[in-house]
Amino acid sequence: METQLADVMDSVKVLIIDMAKLSYLSSAGLRVLLALQKRMNKQGEMKLLNVNEMIMEVFEVTGFADILTIE
8 A cells, every 4th residue: 555655645635545345454554554644644634434343443552543533
């Protein structure tokens, strides 16, 4: 995901990530989401959609639930 977004991020004002098909999130994935959130704080907004209970638990335990916009 990080590689795919790298070339287009300069022009992005709203980043919406649909996590409906995500069943596992590693620490590397958390790092990418944190980097994206920091960047979007400067140039727009980022939202995560369709976060399942297991991933939401990871966000809550790591404190990411307080940083990310989850709808």
